[in-house]
Amino acid sequence: MRILFIIVTLLFQFFVFGQGNSGLQLTPLFNGLPLELDKNYILEDSSWYKFSTCRFYVSNLSFFKDGRLKEKTNEFYLFDLDEPSSFSITFKNEDFDYLSFSIGIDSTTNVAGILDGALDPINGMYWAWNSGYINFKLEGTSSKSTEKSKSFEFHLGGYLAPYQTIQTVHLPIRNNSKDILIGFDILAFMKEIDFNKSSNVMIPGLNAVQISSILPSIFTVLPNEK
């Protein structure tokens, strides 16, 4: 009986992992080190940052080789720093030298009506009064905030022209049959924001577009030592 169990387990593993699948993982960073929620970060210039929410959508994951598209997924993934384990992307180990993905939800999906899974409005990433997804959500407190409470809230979204906020991240990376680790540095994001303009952006519009445009630059490929 035990042997049978081992055989079944091995067979299962063969089918799941044996076909050359790798994973893509996202690592949130603050100033180059892993970001933790609710931890107070104090910089040398005595500015400080504390994050309570970090969530965003990843979609349109595409793999390229010599400029030609090799594979594209139509899935929508929700990254939530509160539950990083719920975010998992696997892909076939094809030969590629370049990948791209979107931060956010495309306009067609934004008008598609009620959806489930990662796109269920219950996930708190949906505006009901102005139907559409919040592509990226970052909340916390910081000395940079112009609010009395020192709080900041960035709910970035909007799909209607001319205020489209979806962003595309392009990363050159050689497939070496290992998991791909992608980091994004939240300090780099915070540093680019003009807090004098606003510490809170919670509607689509010009502010949301400008702040969203910072996002692609904060993503980098991390070395995988495994």
Place this chain on the structure above:
Amino acid sequence: MKNKILFFFFCVFSIGLISFSIQSDPELIEFVVPKKWPKPVYNFAKNPLTEECFQLGRKLFYDPILSRDSTISCASCHLQYTGFTHVDHAVSHGIEGRKGTRNSLVLINLAWNSTFHWDGGVNNLDVQGINPIQHPAEMDNSLEEVIRRLSISETYPALFKKAFGSTEINTATIMKALTQYTVSLVSSNSKYDQVQRKEKGISFTDQEKNGLKIFNTHCASCHKAPLFTNTFFASNGLKIDSLLNDVGRYAITQRVKDSMQFKIPTLRNIEFTFPYMHDGRFRKLKDVINYYSDGINTKDRHLSSQLITPMKFNEIQKKDLLAFLYTLTDKTFLYNKRFSFPK
């Protein structure tokens, strides 16, 4: 022996009956598009109408379980007898006597609309229902709580199973069921419609005919038949209410040209849907006609270009126009038992 055979057939018949009732698929119903009407905008392929789902949506629509303190239902602000709006209330009322900022809209012929709310902020009928559930001035509830309540109720899990094949209740199934009900609210049997269809013994009076002429000249480009709305947005020049400070569609699009624009509402059943305008400022239909005739500030910078020339109706014209508007009343819709509180 005979008894045994009979018993055998009885067993086979019962098993067949039970398995049939367990496996029977929901009964598809056809959405009937009235003759010569445009094609509906709603995508029925994504949410095919079935009797089970329609009835579930109807039950949800009338059930206060959706509101945080279980005091109000969708029907509280959308009453069938008054064209599915909240008659006599300028702005919508929520739980604990909370007040909204806009007049509750009618739910009529929604299948032909691609945007919802006075500012068009909702882009698909399937997601409209999230708004009243979550809005602090309406039901002030959360989707999680609604799902929790429905999931532990004695009746709902079985009804969801009938409609969707599973007792599991989620945002999508709740919204699809509600939509099946609201999208089915079609009004197409007013006197106006009967005249258009040349039904026997039905004709406009002279007064109504005159009213129709005035309507076609001054109103029909925005309130276009057969829906009596072109489903777009416009500013009719109403002065902004300084307490409500409602800028209309601008709040959604952030485009200056959309400032003070509101959804052009259907005029079907207008006789019963008072008060009028986005903030319910006019109590009588007569007041609305007076406003369009004499009240528009033609220098208002947001005013729709179609309203720049004053209409200046005389008293007879006003009465004629009113008489025509009354022909848009559809009592078979307002009293249709299929849409009423499920007993």
